[in-house]
Amino acid sequence: MGKKEKSYALGVDVGGSHITVGVVDLVSRTIDQKRLERHPVDSKGSLTEILEAWAGAIEPFCQHEVLSTVQIGIAMPGPFDYDAGISFIDSTQDKYESLYRKNVKDLLAKKLGVSNAQVRFKNDAACFLQGEVFAGIAKGYKRAIGMTLGTGAGTAYYHGTEAHDAARWGEEYGDSIAEEYFSTRWFAKKYQEATGKELSGVRELVDMKEESWVQAIFKEFGQNLGKFLVKFASEENAEIIVLGGSIAHSSALFLPETEQVLSRSLPGVPIKKSILGEESALIGAASCWYEA
Structure with a gap:
């Protein structure tokens, strides 16, 4: 890896009742077991409550790094515009409906004090398979x-x-x-x-x-x-x-x-x-x- 590329990124998994955050070494393709946190989230809560719960889980991991260089990858259920960071999860999904049509990427980046270019969202099922191809059974x-x-x-x-x-x-x-x-x-x-x-x-x-x-x-x-x-x-x-x-x-x-x-x-x-x-x-x- 070149000098400007970092060997670490934060991996975040958004579930229906929790959020899990970990530090992933992209060179050894391993997760740091000592820095792996799981926090409860009320997915039926308000936009503010959800963002505060997410930011509260992610923020401590950012403090180990220079804020301007933190790289965050988030596994997120759909429907969701992953490039733009806009949620289309509505009341039929029975979770996270308060995020509907909100630019979650911008709002979360602002709450964390990072630029939105440092936050990437990806479909959770795709992340599951990507993980297994990158470092697991499908390598x-x-x-x-x-x-x-x-x-x-x-x-x-x-x-x-x-x-x-x-x-x-x-x-x-x-x-x-x-x-x-x-x-x-x-x-x-x-x-x-x-x-x-x-x-x-x-x-x-x-x-x-x-x-x-x-x-x-x-x-x-x-x-x-x-x-x-x-x-x-x-x-x-x-x-x-x-x-x-x-x-x-x-x-x-x-x-x-x-x-x-x-x-x-x-x-x-x-x-x-x-x-x-x-x-x-x-x-x-x-x-x-x-x-x-």
């Missing part, structure tokens, strides 16, 4: 796809330069859209059908994994996921598929089914679980400052 691959399974379904593709949001959550699938099949909502629906009760989270089902009806739910999920990924991987000519998100923690219960479906259509394409976990989005966000 060395020229074409990859990624999918995060959690409260929503994030999709991204990588064609050798940088990862991009594939925005396939709204694609037609089954009798609805992909996100209805590959998120917590699907498990909640199946649980309600089986028990008449509300599911607190997928972990609750995992705890009941000895039950044959629970195993059947995970098997069905795995088969659906396999069918979806065959189409996605084929269209992107992927050499590897990377899975992340909270539901991926229980992959032992559904991945064998997914692999079976994939092996029939795409025998040479491995499907791997993220090895960076929650840090993949942080590293991916920070790596938008990397210059080869």
Whole structure:
């Protein structure tokens, strides 16, 4: 790296209930475990409350650096104009609606006392895959796809330069859209059908994994996921598929089914679980400052 290029950048991951900030070494492609902070955020709060919570989490990291040279990469859920820094998250998303149509990049930069050129936003699903390509399980691959399974379904593709949001959550699938099949909502629906009760989270089902009806739910999920990924991987000519998100923690219960479906259509394409976990989005966000 040249003299003017810095080897460090701040990676920030904006979640529905928290913000995580870390220092990423762009040369060794590692995160400093001693400087990794997670702070709660009320995503239903006012614009001022949200910005104060974000700035409060990021600011201490800026003080270690000369303020004019801090580089900040932020993994942010959409819809969002990532270049301009304007949020289009509205009330249908049930989070961060007070940011709607606001220039979040300008407002946050001003609050931190940095120029807006020092702040870059990138889609959170794209950051997840970027992190795995930059420093994780997909390193060395020229074409990859990624999918995060959690409260929503994030999709991204990588064609050798940088990862991009594939925005396939709204694609037609089954009798609805992909996100209805590959998120917590699907498990909640199946649980309600089986028990008449509300599911607190997928972990609750995992705890009941000895039950044959629970195993059947995970098997069905795995088969659906396999069918979806065959189409996605084929269209992107992927050499590897990377899975992340909270539901991926229980992959032992559904991945064998997914692999079976994939092996029939795409025998040479491995499907791997993220090895960076929650840090993949942080590293991916920070790596938008990397210059080869």
